[in-house]
Amino acid sequence: MSVLVFTENWDGQFKKLSFELVSYAKGVAGMTGTTVTAVSIGKVNETELKKLGNYGADKIISISNDQLTYLDSQAYASVIADVARNENASVLVISNNNTGKAIAPRLSVKLKAGIGSGVSKLPIKTDPFTVYKRTYSGNAFAHMVINSDIKILTLAQNSFDISETPNNATIENLNVIVDGSVNKTAVRDVQKQSGKILLNDADIVVSGGRGMKSPDNWGSLIEFASSLGAATACSRPVSDEGWRPHDEHTGQTGKIIAPNLYIAIGISGATQHLAGISSSKYIVAINTDKDAPIFEAAQYGIVGDAMKVLPELVNAVKELKK
Amino acid sequence: MKILVCISNVPDTTTKIRFAGDNSSIDTTGIQWVINPWDELSLTRALELKDASAGAIKSVTVIHVGAASSEPTIRKALAIGADDAIRVNAESADSYYVACQIAEVVKKEQFDIILCGIESSDYNGSAVGGMIAEFLEIPSVSAVSGITVVNGQSVMTREIDGGKEEVTVPSPFVAIVQKGIAKEPRIAAMRGIMMARTKPVKVTEPVSAEPLTKIVGFEKPAPRAACKFVDAENPAQLIELLLNEAKVI
C-alpha cells in the first residue's frame, strides 16, 4: 500500500506546491502506516527528482513522454491511474490548482475513489477516513467521510507547511504509451508571462480595491509590492473597470489564494472578496473607514488614506533594506 | 449542435452560514437560493454562442440534479434564456452521484458541448465536470476562460499557471469554465420571465448510484485575532510589526 502524490514542475524545476504535496503525503502515510510514492510527469533531471526525497518520498516514478507535453486531462488521468494501480495506492494526493482540478475528478471515476477537495489539514482520522474540507467558499469547514477503498485528496495551495524528512528515495523511469484515443487536446497557442510573480504562488500579496480611486494611483501600490517581493492583486470592481488585468481579481469569482501575508488597500471586505483570501495567514487592511468589514478579518490595520500611507510604507521598507 | 449547461442551486453568496442539528447540517431557514455564479456565466456564454451561430446551435438546455424545491432556480435559468430544462429528481448526495446522473442523461440525449462551473459555491468540489467527462469517456477542458465556436469547431482559452493556452478538442466534450467566460451574467427580462412559465422542464428519475463521500459535520473557520491598529501618522510601525511580530516579511 502507498500514498501516491502527483507532483508538478515548471520547465523541469519542481514547483513549491510539489514539496507541500509530498510533505502532506508523508503526513498521511504516517497516519496510514504506508509509504510515499511520488509521480512526476515531464522532463525533470535526476538531481531535481532526488529533491522529492527530502520531503519524505520513498520512491519516485518519473515519466517523460512527448505526448504528455501539454495537459490532456484524460491522458494524464489514465497514466496516473495505471501507476496508482501498480503501486497499490490507497490515497492519492493532488494539488487543488487548475491542473489538479482537471485530473482529480477523472481519477475519481476511474478508480471509484471519493474526493476530499480543497483540504488544508491532515485527515481528522483514518477510520472512518474523515477529512477537513473547505465548503461554502470558506465560510464553513466540513468533516467529510470518504467511504471508498481509494481516497483522493486535493490540497489547497500554500496551506500546508513544507517539512523536511530526508529519505533516500529510489528513482524509477517509467515508459508509458499514451493511447491517442484518450489524448485529444490540441494546443494551438501558448502565452506565458515571464518575470511576474504568480499570484497563486506568492508568499506576499498586495491588493487594491475601489478605494484606490483611479488606475493612475497604482504606481505606489506596485512599488510597495515590488519592494516586498509581492504579487499584486485587486478586487472585482477594479478588474471589471479595467483598472487592472482580470487575472489579478481575487475572491469568490476570481482567484482563491492563501499567501502568508495579504495586504488589502482600499478594499471594503465584502463576503465575496473574503471568500478568496480568508485562508491567508495574515491579513492587513488599509482603509479610510474604521467600520469597514475588512478590519474584522484583519490582524493589522491602518485607518487612513491609501494615497498618503502607501508612499510612507514604501519608504519604510527601503529604510529597512539599507 | 446542442449545448447542455449544468446548474447547481446554491445559497446567495452573501448568506451568513449557520448550522443546525448538532452542526451536522446547514440551517436553511431564510436562505435565498440562486444559480451558482459560474453556472450563470456559463449559461450566459452558451446563449451568446447560440445567438451568434446563425441557427447552427439549435438549443441550450439546463440540467440540475435536485429536489422539486430547486424548481425556482431552474425557472430562473429558463427566464434568462435557456430553451428547456431537465431535472433529475434526487437530492445531490455528492459530486460522484451528481455526475453519474448527468452522464446518464447525456448518454440518452446527445449533447455536443457540456458546460460546468469550476466549482459550486457551497460544496466547493471542483469535481462534477471532470467526472461527467470520465463517465462518458469524452475529453474535458478545465479552467476555460473563453470559448468560441467556428464552423462547428470549439476553440477554448484555458488558464495555465502563469499563462494561457488556446486549445481545441473534438465534440462531444465537457468545458469546465471559470472567470472570463462571460463578462456579466445575462439578466432575465420581463418577457423572458413570462416565457419561462411555458418552457418545458423534464423531470427524470435517478439511476441507482452510490455516493462515495458523506459530510458528517461542520465547523466554523477558526476565529482570528482582533485587529491591531497602527497610527496612520506612523505607517512605518506596520512594517516593523510585520517584520518582528508576525515575521512575514
Ligand SMILES: Cc1cc2nc3c(=O)[nH]c(=O)nc-3n(C[C@H](O)[C@H](O)[C@H](O)COP(=O)(O)OP(=O)(O)OC[C@H]3O[C@@H](n4cnc5c(N)ncnc54)[C@H](O)[C@@H]3O)c2cc1C
Ligand atoms: C455573485 C457575486 C460574486 C462576487 N465576487 C467577487 C469577487 O470574487 N471578488 C471581489 O472582490 N468582489 C466580488 N463581488 C463584489 C463584492 O460584493 C463587492 O462589491 C466588492 O468586493 C467591492 O470591492 P471594493 O472593496 O474594491 O470596493 P468598495 O466596496 O467600494 O470599497 C472601497 C473601500 O475603499 C475605502 N476607501 C475609499 N477611499 C479610500 C482611500 N483614499 N484610502 C483607503 N481606503 C479608501 C472605502 O472605505 C471602502 O471600504 C461579487 C459580487 C457578487 C454579487
Ligand SMILES: Nc1ncnc2c1ncn2[C@@H]1O[C@H](COP(=O)(O)O)[C@@H](O)[C@H]1O
Ligand atoms: N446538483 C447539480 N446539478 C447540476 N449540476 C451541478 C450540480 N452540482 C454541481 N453541478 C455542476 O458542477 C459544477 C462544479 O460543482 P462542484 O463539483 O460541486 O464544485 C457546478 O458549477 C455545476 O456546473
